[in-house]
Amino acid sequence: MKRGQQGPPYTPCKLFYDGLECLTSGDYLKTPAGSAYLIERVRINRNRPYRQHLECVRWPAAEIPEGARVFPLHWYPRNRRRARTLASIRGP
Numbered sequence: 001m002k003r004g005q006q007g008p009p010y011t012p013c014k015l016f017y018d019g020l021e022c023l024t025s026g027d028y029l030k031t032p033a034g035s036a037y038l039i040e041r042v043r044i045n046r047n048r049p050y051r052q053h054l055e056c057v058r059w060p061a062a063e064i065p066e067g068a069r070v071f072p073l074h075w076y077p078r079n080r081r082r083a084r085t086l087a088s089i090r091g092p
Contacts, residue, residue: 008058011057015029016051016054017051018052019071023054025039025041027070028068029071030061035073
């Protein structure tokens with residue numbers, strides 16, 4: 001499966017959620033493109049209290065029950081550190 005494609009429904013996945021909302025298990029996340037995720041487990045990062053580690057299940061957006069708490073999910077690229085190269089390890 002290519003990056004950016006939604007997987008089959010009811011498959012588990014892990015996500016990071018940056019936000020001040022208090023997410024709990026049983027809440028839903030929905031993207032502007034129509035993908036939805038059911039949150040099964042939430043863990044708050046010790047060093048970054050705004051970052052929540054989520055264990056989710058991909059969920060069909062049409063099957064989200066009435067009255068459920070639904071939060072928006074916007075994807076953004078993750079900034080990764082550049083790997084150390086041999087030249088940077090050696091020094092000047």
